[in-house]
Amino acid sequence: MSFRVYVPCDAAALAVGADTVARAIETRIAARRLDARVVRNGSRGMFWLEPLVEVETPLGRVAYGPVVPEAVDSLFEANFLEGRAHRLCLGRTEEIPYLKNQERLTFARCGVTDPLSLSDYIAHDGFRGLRRALQMTPAAIVEEVANSGLRGRGGAGFPTGVKWRTVLNAPSDQKYIVCNADEGDSGTYADRMIMEGDPFVLIEGMTIAGLAVGATMGYIYIRSEYPHAFRAMQRAVEIAQAQGYLGSNVCGSGRSFDLDVRLGAGAYICGEETSLLESLEGKRGQIRPKPPLPALQGLFGKPTVVNNVISLATVPVILDKGAEYYRDFGMGKSRGTLTIQLAGNIKYGGLVEKAFGLTLRQAVYDFGGGTATGRPLRAVQVGGPLGAYFPESLLDTPLDYEAFAALKGLVGHGGIVVFDDSVDLAQQARFAMEFCAVESCGKCTPCRIGSTRGVEVIDRIIAGRDRSQNLQLLDDLCELMLEGSLCALGGLTPYPVQSAIKYFPEDFSKPAVMPTQAASSQETQPWR
Amino acid sequence: MTGAQTWDAGKAQATIDRLARLPGALLPILHALQEEFGYVDRAAIPLIAQALNISKAEVHGAITFYHDFRHSPPGRHTLKICRAEACQSMGCGKIVAHVENRLGVKLGQTTQDGSFSVEQVFCLGLCALSPAVMLDGKPYGRVTAELADSLIDGARRRM
Numbered sequence: 255m256s257f258r259v260y261v262p263c264d265a266a267a268l269a270v271g272a273d274t275v276a277r278a279i280e281t282r283i284a285a286r287r288l289d290a291r292v293v294r295n296g297s298r299g300m301f302w303l304e305p306l307v308e309v310e311t312p313l314g315r316v317a318y319g320p321v322v323p324e325a326v327d328s329l330f331e332a333n334f335l336e337g338r339a340h341r342l343c344l345g346r347t348e349e350i351p352y353l354k355n356q357e358r359l360t361f362a363r364c365g366v367t368d369p370l371s372l373s374d375y376i377a378h379d380g381f382r383g384l385r386r387a388l389q390m391t392p393a394a395i396v397e398e399v400a401n402s403g404l405r406g407r408g409g410a411g412f413p414t415g416v417k418w419r420t421v422l423n424a425p426s427d428q429k430y431i432v433c434n435a436d437e438g439d440s441g442t443y444a445d446r447m448i449m450e451g452d453p454f455v456l457i458e459g460m461t462i463a464g465l466a467v468g469a470t471m472g473y474i475y476i477r478s479e480y481p482h483a484f485r486a487m488q489r490a491v492e493i494a495q496a497q498g499y500l501g502s503n504v505c506g507s508g509r510s511f512d513l514d515v516r517l518g519a520g521a522y523i524c525g526e527e528t529s530l531l532e533s534l535e536g537k538r539g540q541i542r543p544k545p546p547l548p549a550l551q552g553l554f555g556k557p558t559v560v561n562n563v564i565s566l567a568t569v570p571v572i573l574d575k576g577a578e579y580y581r582d583f584g585m586g587k588s589r590g591t592l593t594i595q596l597a598g599n600i601k602y603g604g605l606v607e608k609a610f611g612l613t614l615r616q617a618v619y620d621f622g623g624g625t626a627t628g629r630p631l632r633a634v635q636v637g638g639p640l641g642a643y644f645p646e647s648l649l650d651t652p653l654d655y656e657a658f659a660a661l662k663g664l665v666g667h668g669g670i671v672v673f674d675d676s677v678d679l680a681q682q683a684r685f686a687m688e689f690c691a692v693e694s695c696g697k698c699t700p701c702r703i704g705s706t707r708g709v710e711v712i713d714r715i716i717a718g719r720d721r722s723q724n725l726q727l728l729d730d731l732c733e734l735m736l737e738g739s740l741c742a743l744g745g746l747t748p749y750p751v752q753s754a755i756k757y758f759p760e761d762f763s764k765p766a767v768m769p770t771q772a773a774s775s776q777e778t779q780p781w782r
Numbered sequence: 783m784t785g786a787q788t789w790d791a792g793k794a795q796a797t798i799d800r801l802a803r804l805p806g807a808l809l810p811i812l813h814a815l816q817e818e819f820g821y822v823d824r825a826a827i828p829l830i831a832q833a834l835n836i837s838k839a840e841v842h843g844a845i846t847f848y849h850d851f852r853h854s855p856p857g858r859h860t861l862k863i864c865r866a867e868a869c870q871s872m873g874c875g876k877i878v879a880h881v882e883n884r885l886g887v888k889l890g891q892t893t894q895d896g897s898f899s900v901e902q903v904f905c906l907g908l909c910a911l912s913p914a915v916m917l918d919g920k921p922y923g924r925v926t927a928e929l930a931d932s933l934i935d936g937a938r939r940r941m
Binding site for chain 2: 674
């Protein structure tokens, strides 16, 4: 019998030595002349166990982890190829509680298959959604997605079906599907994981979107900080083109849809959809005022669907299993599953795909196991650098778009960054303004100037100068940015700042610290 | 290691011509030039402007807008250190200070001997394994000062 060993090629697995482990296993296989081969799969998303090595057994996949190269010899001696006992053995992968307690719809294949094997993809239900869509009218596909309740997973939560309907009904000789893979929020990596671990699902989702709205061309805009995802998507597109899943005759249907993969250039603002479109057109990534909506005048002035990676990667399962199946997960107006990403100071960091409605506490403690340092949790930031800082007392908030909005917070892209009690929320508030200043596109004044003034005001507060006046000034500035900015960067930067002041006021009244001490690395020019 | 060649107008022109007909060709061209030469030389600006039929100001504007594009050759090795929130929560500030101290540069600078460029980056998507860095395109998670030292030493031995 031929053995199969799985060692992830996900960038996070590589970051803790997966390549070295894979080579060590391959060397032993060759030296022992074993009938076995190493498959490089995506990650299961349990990063504290990476590199997570799996073997195929008659009883299912058995996992070992975290595997260091030094442990490889003993794994062979324990006959791990047959799933035998070893101190690193975690039992059957599917039975690991962290994984077993999830509802993996979008991520059903991630970590299971060889990301670039079309036959693997098809053997695991791939292209079933597309095959069904090819039998449907465009309007019926749009209604299926609308009925599923899917909302934009990039952060804004706009109903995907409504967006698609607008593009479908916009008359034009050319329309586009644009995938926003500029996943810049700290604490998020779901887009990266799916592009590296199951790239064909994104291709399938975009093709369905093209059929639904009458677009024949799509672009995937991937941030340059994700070189592995970029290469995986490029190769997957080439394979899909060669095998007739993309191009002028999709699956022999006579319908046309093709894709191009483009690389961003290190600008956070290009995650904002209009800025992303400018960038794709070859311009500075400055945002465009809305209206006109991109759905009507988007890429090169044509009607364009701009959706996040996870939104598009969720479309195939909706088309395959039906809108009701997907809609039955979730709570309130947040239907389906959220790909929660546990990050930062967390013991069991990883990807948790769960129906909406899980509380922050369940995510951070039941899955995440609390802080990595073992110190008390003091704050969580949900939804990236524009998301609010919540204290321990708000951990019973359910992960639901409306529940977070009511607290002036964001679910965003589902990233949760945990901080222990060593965090200084005044410094975090300062960073929020600093980040906005570095990443502002410069188009509107509240964001471009307000963020720089925000850093200065917070520095004065930290330094103990006229604190109550400066706190008042900071609040005024935040309200101005909220109301007066053109897009979410300037418009939401106040969320982390105001929440830090509201929930952690003691951090803004500590003995004075001179700003130079906190700000040493800010003297450099990030733009060189 | 960038493996970059010295600036060559002829080669640059060939690269530009190869990509100029793509829709929205400017970013692909700038990436290709940077891949080839390690940075985008000022001399490329009129060539690109001519090929794409846009103004030199527009090309210059795009080059300076994006953090990625360099205006001068980088060091032989590029170390990117994540400074975003998830890495902050695990003490990336100490890694930054350690590396700055060890190499005698600030973020955004290149060592005098041209061996290392050190850059800040906002998120490598390795947020469950913070703090994270990327050395010459290879990712590393759970970085300690000791690991940073061994990465620097290892890169030095390779050059």
